[in-house]
Amino acid sequence: MTDKYEKQILNSLLDKYEKSKSFMGGNKVNQSFAVSVDKLFSKYGDHSNFEVFQGVNEGIEVLARKGLISAKFDRAKVCSKVVLKIDKIDAAYLYLGRAPKKDINQEVINVLDRFAGKNQILDSFRKEQIKRIGENKSVQFFGGDLKEFENILLAVESLLKVESETYARDFSVKAFSDSKQFEKLKNKVVSLLYEYGDFPEKDQVLESLNIVKNPTYVNVKGAGAILISGQKIDLGVLYGDIGISSSILEDIEKIDITGSRVMTIENLTSFHTACDEDTFFIYLGGFHNMIRREFIKKIYRQNSDKEYCHFGDIDAGGFYILNHLKKETNVDFKPFKMDLDTLKKYQDSSKKLTDSDRKRLKDLMGKGFDEVIEHMLAHDCKLEQEAVDFR
DNA sequence: TGGATTTGCTGGATATGGGA
DNA sequence: TCCCATATCCAGCAAATCCA
Secondary structure: OOOHHHHHHHHHHHHHHOOHHHHOOOOOOOOOOEEHHHHOOOOOOOOOHHHHHHHHHHHHHHHHHHHOOEEEEEOOOOEEEEEHHHHHHHHHHHOOOOOHHHHHHHHHHHHHHOOOOOOHHHHHHHHHHHHHHHOOOOEEEEEEEEOHHHHHHHHHHHHOOOOOOEEHHHHHHHHHHOOOHHHHHHHHHHHHHHHHHOOEEEEEEEEHOOEEEEOEEEEEEOOEEEEEEEEEHHHHHHOOOOEEHHHHHHEEEEEEEEOOEEEEEHHHHHHOOOOOOEEEEEEOOOOOHHHHHHHHHHHHHHHHOOOEEEEOOEOHHHHHHHHHHHHHHHOOOEEOOHHHHHHHHHHHOOEEOOOHHHHHHHHHHOOOOOHHHHHHHHHOOEOOOHHHOOO
């Protein structure tokens, strides 16, 4: 049974070893691992605190007798530093009852391997973490709890299989047989998906994967008519919009676009203010998941001769949403008022870029918006679509 | 002893979690 | 939702260590 001073000394030496090049086998010189006793125990040199002095010395002597460390004392019985015996590292782990980092790394790799080939996100994540382990860096989203780590990967695997809008609690029950388990992992799961997946905004990741808090709606208005369960609704004769619950989106049999153009709008206020007799407007509710994409595809299949465009913010998020929409629906949406002329016209209403905006804009270079992005970066500006007059 | 190697420290950026 | 404290990561530089 080790006492607290022995534990602290040995753990500190092993920590140092595990962070070293010797641990990785990449060392070019033979290293020794030592810690200063003063630094480890701030009260060791405090003469008024004899208990600590004596306790630490006893701990050092026990470890030295067992051959796990070497230490030298001066005439006053003060030890300046302790050194780990390299050839006794295994015994040191055993004495502490501490799992060697190599074993933990292997267990993490085993967990990662169990999710190999499940989906592209998990494969990218697995590849990156194995690379990080090889470089002796920490494994992302692993805080020492293997079960939690496995559950995070399981959540990612399960989330990508959700095909219909599902409440987070119901998803948690289905994936973990526990309605609260997903809530505990949610932040890490979302961070992993956002970093390794392809999502416009972090706060839209779950909705994009069909996990919702409440039933969601797609708002439509303008030049078109829809047929749901045998009932025809002619939107062209209505003054405003209607919201179609996602649960009945799949029941729509026919969408007949009577105008020449179909336009998706990013923000709700702009959707409400937009007005044109020749356009069918769609507000996707801030995100587009599989059900919404199927809705768009259905419209396109039945009305492929129309013009398709997207009206959004002139910022990284807006460009990203448009590209994502095009990619996921295979419909060639054209940007509407998301160009350099519009930005210049409303320059007075523009806002300054954040560091994150700059980074994301640079990532978007070469993806169809170079001219406007160059201007945004050069003039430190972005524009929300609410500032843009639709006409 | 001096050059090469490796670690430690620091500050800045970013993420996270808790409380108001 | 915002603010604040804390944790984590990273890069750059200084210091410590190793060894020919």
